[in-house]
Amino acid sequence: MAAAEAMELKSSEEKKVETLDETKARSVLRQVEFYFSDSNLPRDKFLRAAVDESPDGLVSLALICSFGRMRPILGLDRDTKPESVPAGIIDAVSDVLKSQSTTLRISEDGQKVGRIAELMKPEEMIEQLDSRTISASPFPFDITLEDVEAFFSKHAKVNSVRLPKHVSDKRYFCGTALIEFSEEEDAKKTLDESLVYAGAELTLKPKKEYDVERKKQIEEQNKKNPDKGPSYPKGVVISFQLEKKKKSSNSKKLEPEVHQENESSEVEGESNESAEAKPSKGQDNKLENSESVSDEIGGSQITREDLKEVFGKFGNVKYIDFSMGQVSGYIRYEDSKGVETARTMAEVSDDGGLLVKDHIATVQVVTGEEEEKYWKELQEKRESRFDGARGGGKNRGGRRESFGKHGRHNDSSNRHPQKSQRVN
Numbered sequence: 001m002a003a004a005e006a007m008e009l010k011s012s013e014e015k016k017v018e019t020l021d022e023t024k025a026r027s028v029l030r031q032v033e034f035y036f037s038d039s040n041l042p043r044d045k046f047l048r049a050a051v052d053e054s055p056d057g058l059v060s061l062a063l064i065c066s067f068g069r070m071r072p073i074l075g076l077d078r079d080t081k082p083e084s085v086p087a088g089i090i091d092a093v094s095d096v097l098k099s100q101s102t103t104l105r106i107s108e109d110g111q112k113v114g115r116i117a118e119l120m121k122p123e124e125m126i127e128q129l130d131s132r133t134i135s136a137s138p139f140p141f142d143i144t145l146e147d148v149e150a151f152f153s154k155h156a157k158v159n160s161v162r163l164p165k166h167v168s169d170k171r172y173f174c175g176t177a178l179i180e181f182s183e184e185e186d187a188k189k190t191l192d193e194s195l196v197y198a199g200a201e202l203t204l205k206p207k208k209e210y211d212v213e214r215k216k217q218i219e220e221q222n223k224k225n226p227d228k229g230p231s232y233p234k235g236v237v238i239s240f241q242l243e244k245k246k247k248s249s250n251s252k253k254l255e256p257e258v259h260q261e262n263e264s265s266e267v268e269g270e271s272n273e274s275a276e277a278k279p280s281k282g283q284d285n286k287l288e289n290s291e292s293v294s295d296e297i298g299g300s301q302i303t304r305e306d307l308k309e310v311f312g313k314f315g316n317v318k319y320i321d322f323s324m325g326q327v328s329g330y331i332r333y334e335d336s337k338g339v340e341t342a343r344t345m346a347e348v349s350d351d352g353g354l355l356v357k358d359h360i361a362t363v364q365v366v367t368g369e370e371e372e373k374y375w376k377e378l379q380e381k382r383e384s385r386f387d388g389a390r391g392g393g394k395n396r397g398g399r400r401e402s403f404g405k406h407g408r409h410n411d412s413s414n415r416h417p418q419k420s421q422r423v424n
Helices: 002-014 022-035 045-053 063-065 069-073 087-098 121-133 144-151 183-193 207-224 303-315 336-348 368-390
Strands: 105-106 111-113 131-135 158-162 167-175 177-181 203-206 239-243 294-297 302-304 316-320 328-333 353-357 359-366 400-406 407-410
Touching: 002 022, 022 069, 045 167, 045 336, 063 087, 063 111, 087 105, 087 368, 105 167, 111 407, 121 131, 121 183, 131 207, 144 158, 144 316, 177 183, 183 203, 183 207, 183 359, 239 336, 303 316, 303 328, 303 336, 303 353, 328 336, 336 353, 336 359
Parallel strands: none
Antiparallel strands: 105 111, 131 177, 131 203, 158 177, 239 328, 239 359, 294 302, 316 328, 353 359, 400 407
16 A cells, blocks of 8 residues: 555656746757757757657657756756656646747647658758858857857857867867858858957858868878777677567557767767677678578568668668578677667667567677677688688688679588678
């Protein structure tokens, strides 16, 4: 009886009605509209993937409330997760957006949010955004987004402001701000003005010029300080395990409610802890280019193309290491953003993983010693194949091998080859 009363009290506390004062309400409206704006969403792979995966284009408000810039506005702890955001706060944010936003829509139950207008193709949108964005420098290193926005709002309507980090130290602002105006014409007019901030005359340039200079700075920095760490890219590999999805009358379609905040946007990036991944058996031939194959798992076929279709939504997939007869494998992305997005999408899904046809793929990030082992074994296999080719094309068993456009084959007919394929 006491336990039931305690649970009822806890439930009552979670549903406690919260109210946002005018200042908080204005900040919430501005920030959430920015998340889904033309300025941010095309560049934000994490949130864009969540929107694309959602059947109705709506994303969990609990998740939105747990983002880096929302937590301090709402008075939430730094380590607050979506599931621990109080129901009262979610309802308060929902009420603000429902009553004040002209660009966002709220679900009937008030628990999800999304855009009203359909988003243009990312390439077209980014081209438009760049055309109405300028760079301005120098600014003090302790300047805020609000300071820059207030300054340029005197000249034209500002959509967003970004403060890129220094190329040599990501902890600090580089001194150059990127200002996106609502109209391309406003950006052009501002470029022709002579502006002074805190006694310093500002240098104004189109964003495309800034991008060229920024790229050169990064290249020069890399030459000065070459990476002394591992020779392999870190944080780009995940392992997965496939399990047959259990049929249930109450089962729901996976609805992604995740977000990776774009480092280049107004929103600050958030790091996620990585889980150690255990190696899968039967993956000795991870990177041999060979013919397309499928895997018989629990009565249905899962192919690398099926895996690419799912995991490719979160980033550029470089390789899929998946062997015949196995229920596990590796996905290697071009960069760590794809890994972080895929891992988080799997964690927050209702089924505990990513839906691949009628299977659930649980995901782990390959890190630490396991990551080092992965790349070491990969290098050894590459060297072994190279040495085998130079030595007359014979493998350890004496069978002759050929290395054509479909990769490695041997002439033994009584062996069942383990095949894997590079996904371009």
